[in-house]
């Protein structure tokens with residue numbers, strides 16, 4: 001067994017590469033190990049994720065993708081619930 005097999009999955013592993021158009025390789029969150037920060041509880045802020053999104057070159061595409069495909073969590077610096085924008 002290799003170290004790669006043992007490592008924790010990163011956020012990039014969770015991104016839907018089937019819709020990629022190579023966008024996701026530019027994701028600022030790629031490799032971020034802090035998974036919970038991207039799926040906050042309603043009582044939690046998402047300042048950590050939002051700060052990373054602010055410098056992301058695919059921010060607009062990411063938010064559009066989340067809305068179009070019904071994603072939940074922080075995408076494009078905003079929080080979505082099944083594709084609906086719930087926190088700006």
Ligand code: SF4
Pocket residue numbers: 027028029030052053054056057058059060062063074075076077
């Ligand atoms: S906008 Fe945010 S969630 Fe989307 S790819 Fe960039 S860093 Fe990741």
